[in-house]
Amino acid sequence: MTPSLIALGKTQKKKTDRTTALIIAAKVIISPEGGGIPEIQIFQNHLREYKIVVDTYGSRDRDIIFKGAVDSTRKLNLLHHAGHFNVIGSLRAAFACDYYCQDCYIPFFKKMSTGVEKPVNHVNRHQNVQRSKIK
Numbered sequence: 001m002t003p004s005l006i007a008l009g010k011t012q013k014k015k016t017d018r019t020t021a022l023i024i025a026a027k028v029i030i031s032p033e034g035g036g037i038p039e040i041q042i043f044q045n046h047l048r049e050y051k052i053v054v055d056t057y058g059s060r061d062r063d064i065i066f067k068g069a070v071d072s073t074r075k076l077n078l079l080h081h082a083g084h085f086n087v088i089g090s091l092r093a094a095f096a097c098d099y100y101c102q103d104c105y106i107p108f109f110k111k112m113s114t115g116v117e118k119p120v121n122h123v124n125r126h127q128n129v130q131r132s133k134i135k
């Protein structure tokens with residue numbers, strides 16, 4: 001066994017198997033140089049129950065390089081950095097913010113300058129829109 005394979009934990013191994021299964025199921029061909037947005041689009045075509053959103057590294061908001069044309073509340077957030085696409089486990093951690101609106105792709109901070117919408121007001125606004133749609 002090569003040292004790199006020994007270094008992989010059990011969880012990592014499982015992820016690798018699942019990733020391989022996904023690559024096969026989605027019929028994505030990834031060259032040795034790696035994949036890019038065209039390959040992400042193929043994954044999106046396969047994963048219709050998730051909306052894939054790709055952000056660039058170092059940006060705090062709106063630097064989105066891919067947004068899947070899927071109407072789903074379930075999101076798969078990826079961060080593109082140094083030629084790799086990493087899954088974002090926590091948007092708050094990834095964007096170092098207190099709240100992140102996944103509908104508007106806006107980070108919110110507890111210490112916001114005056115005149116900027118507060119997170120609670122933002123959430124309420126979304127809920128009011130939802131309520132008016134139901135009526």
Ligand SMILES: [Zn+2]
Pocket residue numbers: 101102103104105106122126
């Ligand atoms: Zn929003």
